[in-house]
Amino acid sequence: MIRSFVTVLSGTLSSRLLGFGRDALIAALLGAGPFADAFLAAFQLVNVVRRLLTEGALNAALVPAWLRIFRQEGESRAAAFAGRVLGTVSAGLLIATLALALLMPLAMTVLAPGFAGDETLTMAVNDARLMLPYLAFAGPSTVLLALSSARGRFALAAFAPLLFNVALIAVTIVLLMQQPDPAHAALLLAATIGIAGLLQLAMLAQRGDRSTIAAPVRVAIDPAMRGFFARALPGMVASAGPQLLAVGGAIIASTTPSAVSWLYFANRLIELPLGLVGVAMGTVLIPELTRALHAGDDAALSEVQSRGLELTMGLALPATLGLMILNAPIIRLLFEHGAFSAADATATAQVLTWLAAALPAQVLTKALQPAFFAREDTQTPLRATLIGCGAAIALAFLLGQMFAASGIAAGLALGAWANAAVLLRRGAASFGFAISSATRRRLPRIAFAAAIMAAALWAVAAVTLHAAAGSHFGAALLLAGLIGGAIMLYAALLLVLDVVDWRQTLQAIRQRSPGNLPAGDLHL
Template sequence: MIRSFVTVVSGTLASRLLGFVRDALMAALLGAGPVADAFLAAFQLVNVIRRLLTEGAFNAALVPAWLRIYRQDGMTQAAIFAGRVLGTVSAGLFAATLVLAALMPWVITVLAPGFAGDETLGLAVNEARLMLPYLAFAGPSTVLLALSSAQGRFALTAFAPLLFNVALITVTVALLLHHPGPADAALLLAATIGLAGLLQLAVLAHRRHGGSVASPARVSIDAEMRAFFAKAWPGMVASAGPQLLAVGGAIIASTTPSAVSWLYFANRLIELPLGLVGVAMGTVLIPELTRALHAGNQHALAEVQSRALELTIGLALPATLGLIILNEPVIRLLFEHGAFTADDSVATARILTWLAAALPAQVLTKALQPGFFAREDTQTPLRATLIGCGVAIALAFLLGQAFGASGIAAGLALGAWANAAVLVRRGATRFGFAISSTSRHRLLRIALAAIAMAAVLWGASGRILDASGGHGIGAAAALLALIAAAVLLYAALLVVLDVVRWQDTVRAIRRQPAGDLHL
């Protein structure tokens, strides 16, 4: 599991880092005004569906179903099933793309009611329509990536999303060099998103292994397919909880100028650790848990769940504390360029503090959901997500009235904790969480290491950043050095506290995954 986790985390980290470059360039190009609000509202719609489909969520439905058919009926029947899913998903998303294009003015009005009666609405509608072709191309890409994960081939799944960011970065750099008007630049970026989907699908189709994974695609709406999709959509919605919270926040923030942009850029910082954990859990943990359940191996089940919790908390807790301590310097380094002003940085940093406080809840949710998905229970995570979203929207509206954009972020954070609390309660009641005693002790030591790292970071950050002058290359170098030192300190503390051992980690990474599904 560790080897697969490292593979997926490496690809996701590369994608997220490119995402930061992409968003820094977009902030410099569009700023945080009406044009940026329109573009980001449209992008939010496509991005939610992109994440829901391509970043592990679809695995929650397809992987357990494909593995069950493979074990019961053999590869031929599994390939036929996969071909039917491939054709049906592709046709359904193509039809949905056409419907969304026709209904886009109403869709954007629902997603950003504050745009109604303003030219920002027209900009968002046009840009969203140019982005929509991505959804049609994402259908077959999603199925091919999920099938690769089911067979233990995680590298393609991990690195395919890089193409999306590479395409956007290339076009954004070209636009910055040629200085078009902001509205024209936003339209060109929107069209690039649609083409990026075609690029990703072309690469995946080229890498497809003949007919061994899926039979020729065909559309099917028989009882088996209806049953599959009835189980699939709740799991997909549940896996998209963080993105749904972001959309809910944008709906409420659309009435406040620039607030949609502030929320978007603050959320981008959260998506790095969340993406590392979420994609890895959705891609790696579900197949591992499913195999353990099918084999009736309770020891393996406890080991997988224990390791998953250690990995998620070990990544999320130091990230949370670091983002809270370094919120404003990080925002300035990444986004305060071109049209993105110092006032925008201050407002975004305040929002980031609240969103970071929700990060442990969100990664805990990502670690708990696979336990339900592996048992083909998608309803419980769906209910937890809907409860969390309901709490978030209600509190974001109430707190937003009193405290503005920061209040909206606080409401979203509380909603994320509500989602996690429901999953903990339902999971403990239904099947319990088999966490080993060794892992419980390691989790305590992980928390101590993160707190110690945060204390040193808090004490050193003020003096070091003040001495660097707060701006320019010197400040950027000082901040990067501070972050690197904090990471090294945390790693050293994990070793000193006997949480990790270098030799064990190297052996786990070198260990080859089980080969029974490699064709």
């Protein structure tokens, strides 16, 4: 499991770092005014559907179903099932894309009611329509990547999303050099998003083994396929909880100038640790849990759940505290360029503090959901997500009236914690979480190590950060040193507190997951 986790972690980290570069360039190009608000509101819409499909969400439904058919009925039946899923998802998304293009003015009015009656709404509609082709292409791509994960081949699923960010970065750099009108630049970026989906699908289509993974490809509306999608759609919505929270925040923020942009750019910092954990959990943990459940191996089930919880919280706690302490210098370094002003950076940093408070809850949710998905229970995570989103929107609206964008972010954080609390209560009541005694011993030590690291980081940052004021290069070096030093201190504390054993960890990374697929399985 550790080897697979590291593979997915590496690909996701690469994608997230490229995403930071992409967003820094977009901020410099569009700033935080009406052009950026329109583009980012449109991008939120496309991004939610993209996250419903990618980043492990489809795995929550497809992987357990495919593994069950593979073990009970054989490879040919599993391939036929995958072919029906591939054909039906592709056709359904194509129809949905065309319908959404026609209804885009209504959709954007719902998602950004503050834009109504303003030119910003027209710009958002035009941007969103140009982005929509990505959704049609993302469907078949995601099915193929999910099947790759089911086969235990995680590298392609981890690194395929890089192409999306590479395409946007290349186009944005060209636009920055040409300095076009912001409205025209936003349209070109939106069109690039649509083309990026085609490029990713074309890359997957070049693989010669795709025809035996999902064959024959056809559209099906038989009872078995209807039952699969009835289970799949709730799980996909539940997996996109953080993105739904972001959309809810954008709906409320659309009435405040630039607030949509502040929330978006702050949320991008949250998505680095959340994406690392969420993708790895969705791509790795669900197949591992499903295998343990099908084998009736309680010891393996406890080990997988325990290791997943340790890995997620071990990443989330230091990331949360680090983002709270270094929020302002990080935002200034990444986004305070070109049209993105110092006032925008200050407002975004304030929003980031509150969004960071939601990170442990969102990561905990990502660790808890696979226990339900592996049992093909998608309704419970869906209910928890809807409860969390409802609480978040109500609280964000209330607090936003009093504290503007920071209040909206605080409401979203409270909603994320409501989601996690519902999952904890329902999981404990339904089947109990099989957490090993070793994990119960190590979790408090992880929290203690993160607290010591945060105290040291705060003390050193308070003394040194002012030295690099006014110099982006100096600030970058200092931040890199602070972050690197904090990581090293945290790692040393985990070692001293006997949370990790480096020899065992390296051995686990080198060791391939034994899996349960016969030799000769296809390699994506």
